[in-house]
Amino acid sequence: MSLENVTHIDNVRLSDGGDAVVIIDQSLLPNETKYLTLSGREELFEAIHTLRVRGAPAIGVFAAYAACVLAGQTRETSYEAFYRRFSADKAYLDSSRPTAVNLRKALDYMDDIVRANAGRPVPKILEAMKSGALKLHQENMEMSQAISENGMELIKDGDGILTHCNAGPLGTFHYGTGLGTLFLARERGMTLHAYCDETRPLLQGARLTTYELQSAGIDCTLICDNMASIVMKEGKINAVFVGCDRVAANGDTANKIGTSGVAILARHYGIPFYVFCPSSTIDFSCETGDDIKIELRDPSEIKEKFFIKPMALPEVKCYNPAFDVTDHALITAIVTEKGICRESYTESLAMFKQPAHPPR
Numbered sequence: 001m002s003l004e005n006v007t008h009i010d011n012v013r014l015s016d017g018g019d020a021v022v023i024i025d026q027s028l029l030p031n032e033t034k035y036l037t038l039s040g041r042e043e044l045f046e047a048i049h050t051l052r053v054r055g056a057p058a059i060g061v062f063a064a065y066a067a068c069v070l071a072g073q074t075r076e077t078s079y080e081a082f083y084r085r086f087s088a089d090k091a092y093l094d095s096s097r098p099t100a101v102n103l104r105k106a107l108d109y110m111d112d113i114v115r116a117n118a119g120r121p122v123p124k125i126l127e128a129m130k131s132g133a134l135k136l137h138q139e140n141m142e143m144s145q146a147i148s149e150n151g152m153e154l155i156k157d158g159d160g161i162l163t164h165c166n167a168g169p170l171g172t173f174h175y176g177t178g179l180g181t182l183f184l185a186r187e188r189g190m191t192l193h194a195y196c197d198e199t200r201p202l203l204q205g206a207r208l209t210t211y212e213l214q215s216a217g218i219d220c221t222l223i224c225d226n227m228a229s230i231v232m233k234e235g236k237i238n239a240v241f242v243g244c245d246r247v248a249a250n251g252d253t254a255n256k257i258g259t260s261g262v263a264i265l266a267r268h269y270g271i272p273f274y275v276f277c278p279s280s281t282i283d284f285s286c287e288t289g290d291d292i293k294i295e296l297r298d299p300s301e302i303k304e305k306f307f308i309k310p311m312a313l314p315e316v317k318c319y320n321p322a323f324d325v326t327d328h329a330l331i332t333a334i335v336t337e338k339g340i341c342r343e344s345y346t347e348s349l350a351m352f353k354q355p356a357h358p359p360r
């Protein structure tokens with residue numbers, strides 16, 4: 001695969017007939033590239049829940065398309081019955097994963113569209129939903145490009161960048177968020193060296209980030225999560241770049257489990273720690289990170305999905321939080337599509353409180 005192919009990867013789209021969502025099954029990468037065409041209520045839910053589609057922006061757009069597909073299956077002709085069915089589907093999809101706010105915001109955005117078309121014939125509502133979902137997808141692509149562009153001022157040729165989890169084109173759109181600047185820098189002829197945390201337990205860093213970077217011809221080295229400290233100490237890392245799933249009003253940031261540990265290490269070694277996200281990932285209803293719900297996942301992800309089976313005795317207790325919150329005091333800057341926010345985040349993030357667009 002080339003740089004161009006990676007940054008234009010077709011990770012999530014509405015099928016040509018509009019009756020299904022087509023995704024790359026990220027749970028099978030990098031061993032198998034398999035596209036899934038999903039239209040059943042349970043399979044759409046399952047795709048998010050099992051991380052076949054994953055990454056905060058990608059699950060938001062996927063959910064918007066899924067809402068269109070399910071609404072298209074309705075036989076209801078009255079607006080009231082149609083809206084009841086839509087609300088039930090919305091609540092069901094929203095319950096598939098709790099931490100990435102993009103999922104809830106995308107569904108609220110679809111809800112706004114349905115309510116704005118109250119009383120119109122169902123086919124007209126469906127048309128409005130489809131064009132809204134396509135617009136959301138397009139906006140996400142543009143935001144990724146702007147975020148990546150804004151990150152360019154944070155790097156110089158030859159830098160070593162540590163990454164955690166995957167915030168590239170697969171989990172977002174176009175260039176990506178946390179990885180976007182690396183792809184843009186490559187496009188512009190710069191040489192960066194990425195060190196990629198494998199990201200236990202589901203190995204998004206090993207399976208997806210190194211796959212994307214290597215396919216695009218970006219120098220990357222895979223490390224185990226517990227090796228981040230030594231590469232920092234050895235002077236290989238100039239900055240840490242991560243994406244995120246939800247940012248509280250004070251800048252506390254939820255991202256893949258292990259991110260806050262990386263931020264603590266970066267502070268210890270005096271390395272800047274940057275968070276990249278579209279402004280839609282900021283959730284002003286969460287005052288601090290304590291208000292962010294952390295997803296707890298199945299223990300089998302720790303005990304079974306690795307190279308030795310079983311990896312622990314079946315009766316061993318497991319604690320499997322999928323995300324953690326990085327304290328805003330450890331974050332050097334939050335890079336959004338509209339610019340770079342720094343402390344005090346309560347003030348710098350406040351510019352996003354009155355979005356020009358409908359919420360998404």
Ligand SMILES: CSC[C@@H](O)[C@@H](O)C(=O)COP(=O)(O)O
Binds near residue numbers: 168244255
């Ligand atoms: C893809 S952008 C940022 C985040 O969504 C990403 O860093 C992350 O933590 C994703 O977690 P995942 O559990 O793989 O959906």
